[in-house]
Amino acid sequence: MSYVDGYVLPVPKSNIEKYREIATKAGKIWREHGALEYRECVADDVKSGEVTSFPQAVKLKDDETVIFSYIVFESRQHRDEVxxxxxxxxxxxxxxxxxxxxxxxxxxxxGGFSPIVEL
Structure with missing residues:
Protein backbone atom coordinates (compact mmCIF):
# COMPACT_ATOMS: atom_id res chain seq x y z
CA MET A 1 0.00 0.00 0.00
CA SER A 2 1.10 3.55 -0.67
CA TYR A 3 1.35 6.41 1.81
CA VAL A 4 -0.21 9.87 1.48
CA ASP A 5 0.65 13.25 2.99
CA GLY A 6 -2.35 15.59 2.99
CA TYR A 7 -2.48 19.36 3.49
CA VAL A 8 -5.28 21.91 3.88
CA LEU A 9 -4.62 25.65 3.93
CA PRO A 10 -6.28 29.01 3.31
CA VAL A 11 -4.99 31.16 0.46
CA PRO A 12 -6.13 34.71 -0.30
CA LYS A 13 -7.91 34.66 -3.65
CA SER A 14 -5.59 37.43 -4.83
CA ASN A 15 -2.60 35.12 -4.20
CA ILE A 16 -3.80 32.02 -6.05
CA GLU A 17 -1.49 32.58 -9.02
CA LYS A 18 1.53 33.20 -6.75
CA TYR A 19 0.61 30.07 -4.78
CA ARG A 20 0.30 28.08 -8.02
CA GLU A 21 3.79 29.20 -9.04
CA ILE A 22 5.48 28.09 -5.81
CA ALA A 23 3.39 24.89 -5.64
CA THR A 24 4.48 24.01 -9.18
CA LYS A 25 8.14 24.52 -8.25
CA ALA A 26 7.73 22.55 -5.01
CA GLY A 27 5.86 19.76 -6.78
CA LYS A 28 8.64 19.35 -9.30
CA ILE A 29 11.14 19.04 -6.46
CA TRP A 30 9.00 16.42 -4.66
CA ARG A 31 8.61 14.43 -7.89
CA GLU A 32 12.32 14.72 -8.66
CA HIS A 33 13.10 13.23 -5.26
CA GLY A 34 10.70 10.32 -5.74
CA ALA A 35 7.10 11.29 -4.91
CA LEU A 36 4.67 9.31 -7.08
CA GLU A 37 1.99 12.02 -7.31
CA TYR A 38 1.74 15.65 -6.30
CA ARG A 39 -1.64 17.42 -6.41
CA GLU A 40 -2.74 20.94 -5.42
CA CYS A 41 -6.49 21.54 -5.59
CA VAL A 42 -8.46 24.76 -5.12
CA ALA A 43 -11.91 24.65 -3.50
CA ASP A 44 -14.74 24.54 -6.00
CA ASP A 45 -17.67 23.08 -4.04
CA VAL A 46 -16.78 23.64 -0.39
CA LYS A 47 -19.34 25.06 2.01
CA SER A 48 -19.21 25.88 5.70
CA GLY A 49 -20.80 23.20 7.80
CA GLU A 50 -22.86 23.38 10.96
CA VAL A 51 -20.27 21.55 13.04
CA THR A 52 -17.10 21.35 10.95
CA SER A 53 -15.86 21.87 7.40
CA PHE A 54 -12.79 22.83 5.42
CA PRO A 55 -13.58 26.57 5.73
CA GLN A 56 -14.07 26.28 9.48
CA ALA A 57 -10.95 24.17 9.93
CA VAL A 58 -8.71 26.90 8.45
CA LYS A 59 -10.73 29.82 9.85
CA LEU A 60 -11.40 30.95 6.28
CA LYS A 61 -11.77 34.70 5.71
CA ASP A 62 -14.09 36.23 3.10
CA ASP A 63 -11.26 37.00 0.69
CA GLU A 64 -9.72 33.50 0.88
CA THR A 65 -10.25 30.06 -0.58
CA VAL A 66 -9.24 26.60 0.59
CA ILE A 67 -6.43 24.58 -0.97
CA PHE A 68 -6.42 20.81 -0.52
CA SER A 69 -3.14 19.12 -1.43
CA TYR A 70 -1.75 15.64 -1.32
CA ILE A 71 1.45 13.80 -2.17
CA VAL A 72 1.57 10.05 -2.79
CA PHE A 73 4.54 7.87 -1.89
CA GLU A 74 5.38 4.15 -2.17
CA SER A 75 5.29 3.69 1.62
CA ARG A 76 5.79 5.51 4.91
CA GLN A 77 9.51 4.76 4.76
CA HIS A 78 9.68 6.08 1.19
CA ARG A 79 7.83 9.23 2.30
CA ASP A 80 10.31 9.82 5.10
CA GLU A 81 13.25 9.36 2.71
CA VAL A 82 11.76 11.64 0.03
CA GLY A 111 -0.76 14.78 8.28
CA GLY A 112 0.39 11.42 6.95
CA PHE A 113 -2.14 8.74 6.04
CA SER A 114 -2.04 5.01 5.37
CA PRO A 115 -4.67 4.13 2.75
CA ILE A 116 -7.21 1.49 3.71
CA VAL A 117 -8.68 1.22 0.19
CA GLU A 118 -6.80 1.60 -3.10
CA LEU A 119 -8.68 0.89 -6.32
Whole structure:
Protein backbone atom coordinates (compact mmCIF):
# COMPACT_ATOMS: atom_id res chain seq x y z
CA MET A 1 0.00 0.00 0.00
CA SER A 2 1.10 3.55 -0.67
CA TYR A 3 1.35 6.41 1.81
CA VAL A 4 -0.21 9.87 1.48
CA ASP A 5 0.65 13.25 2.99
CA GLY A 6 -2.35 15.59 2.99
CA TYR A 7 -2.48 19.36 3.49
CA VAL A 8 -5.28 21.91 3.88
CA LEU A 9 -4.62 25.65 3.93
CA PRO A 10 -6.28 29.01 3.31
CA VAL A 11 -4.99 31.16 0.46
CA PRO A 12 -6.13 34.71 -0.30
CA LYS A 13 -7.91 34.66 -3.65
CA SER A 14 -5.59 37.43 -4.83
CA ASN A 15 -2.60 35.12 -4.20
CA ILE A 16 -3.80 32.02 -6.05
CA GLU A 17 -1.49 32.58 -9.02
CA LYS A 18 1.53 33.20 -6.75
CA TYR A 19 0.61 30.07 -4.78
CA ARG A 20 0.30 28.08 -8.02
CA GLU A 21 3.79 29.20 -9.04
CA ILE A 22 5.48 28.09 -5.81
CA ALA A 23 3.39 24.89 -5.64
CA THR A 24 4.48 24.01 -9.18
CA LYS A 25 8.14 24.52 -8.25
CA ALA A 26 7.73 22.55 -5.01
CA GLY A 27 5.86 19.76 -6.78
CA LYS A 28 8.64 19.35 -9.30
CA ILE A 29 11.14 19.04 -6.46
CA TRP A 30 9.00 16.42 -4.66
CA ARG A 31 8.61 14.43 -7.89
CA GLU A 32 12.32 14.72 -8.66
CA HIS A 33 13.10 13.23 -5.26
CA GLY A 34 10.70 10.32 -5.74
CA ALA A 35 7.10 11.29 -4.91
CA LEU A 36 4.67 9.31 -7.08
CA GLU A 37 1.99 12.02 -7.31
CA TYR A 38 1.74 15.65 -6.30
CA ARG A 39 -1.64 17.42 -6.41
CA GLU A 40 -2.74 20.94 -5.42
CA CYS A 41 -6.49 21.54 -5.59
CA VAL A 42 -8.46 24.76 -5.12
CA ALA A 43 -11.91 24.65 -3.50
CA ASP A 44 -14.74 24.54 -6.00
CA ASP A 45 -17.67 23.08 -4.04
CA VAL A 46 -16.78 23.64 -0.39
CA LYS A 47 -19.34 25.06 2.01
CA SER A 48 -19.21 25.88 5.70
CA GLY A 49 -20.80 23.20 7.80
CA GLU A 50 -22.86 23.38 10.96
CA VAL A 51 -20.27 21.55 13.04
CA THR A 52 -17.10 21.35 10.95
CA SER A 53 -15.86 21.87 7.40
CA PHE A 54 -12.79 22.83 5.42
CA PRO A 55 -13.58 26.57 5.73
CA GLN A 56 -14.07 26.28 9.48
CA ALA A 57 -10.95 24.17 9.93
CA VAL A 58 -8.71 26.90 8.45
CA LYS A 59 -10.73 29.82 9.85
CA LEU A 60 -11.40 30.95 6.28
CA LYS A 61 -11.77 34.70 5.71
CA ASP A 62 -14.09 36.23 3.10
CA ASP A 63 -11.26 37.00 0.69
CA GLU A 64 -9.72 33.50 0.88
CA THR A 65 -10.25 30.06 -0.58
CA VAL A 66 -9.24 26.60 0.59
CA ILE A 67 -6.43 24.58 -0.97
CA PHE A 68 -6.42 20.81 -0.52
CA SER A 69 -3.14 19.12 -1.43
CA TYR A 70 -1.75 15.64 -1.32
CA ILE A 71 1.45 13.80 -2.17
CA VAL A 72 1.57 10.05 -2.79
CA PHE A 73 4.54 7.87 -1.89
CA GLU A 74 5.38 4.15 -2.17
CA SER A 75 5.29 3.69 1.62
CA ARG A 76 5.79 5.51 4.91
CA GLN A 77 9.51 4.76 4.76
CA HIS A 78 9.68 6.08 1.19
CA ARG A 79 7.83 9.23 2.30
CA ASP A 80 10.31 9.82 5.10
CA GLU A 81 13.25 9.36 2.71
CA VAL A 82 11.76 11.64 0.03
CA UNK A 83 10.77 14.34 2.52
CA UNK A 84 14.27 14.34 4.05
CA UNK A 85 15.73 14.98 0.59
CA UNK A 86 13.13 17.63 -0.21
CA UNK A 87 13.62 19.50 3.07
CA UNK A 88 17.39 19.65 2.49
CA UNK A 89 17.02 20.80 -1.12
CA UNK A 90 18.27 24.42 -1.31
CA UNK A 91 15.73 25.25 -4.04
CA UNK A 92 13.02 25.27 -1.37
CA UNK A 93 14.77 27.77 0.91
CA UNK A 94 13.26 30.91 -0.60
CA UNK A 95 9.78 29.32 -0.63
CA UNK A 96 9.91 28.31 3.05
CA UNK A 97 10.27 31.80 4.51
CA UNK A 98 6.98 32.54 6.33
CA UNK A 99 7.29 36.23 5.43
CA UNK A 100 7.20 35.48 1.69
CA UNK A 101 4.54 32.75 1.69
CA UNK A 102 1.32 33.74 -0.11
CA UNK A 103 -0.80 32.25 2.71
CA UNK A 104 -1.04 32.11 6.49
CA UNK A 105 0.97 29.03 7.43
CA UNK A 106 -0.34 29.13 11.00
CA UNK A 107 -3.79 28.07 9.71
CA UNK A 108 -2.44 25.24 7.57
CA UNK A 109 -2.80 21.67 8.77
CA UNK A 110 -1.38 18.40 7.50
CA GLY A 111 -0.76 14.78 8.28
CA GLY A 112 0.39 11.42 6.95
CA PHE A 113 -2.14 8.74 6.04
CA SER A 114 -2.04 5.01 5.37
CA PRO A 115 -4.67 4.13 2.75
CA ILE A 116 -7.21 1.49 3.71
CA VAL A 117 -8.68 1.22 0.19
CA GLU A 118 -6.80 1.60 -3.10
CA LEU A 119 -8.68 0.89 -6.32
Missing amino acids: NAKVMSDPRLNDMMDPKSMPFDGKRMFW
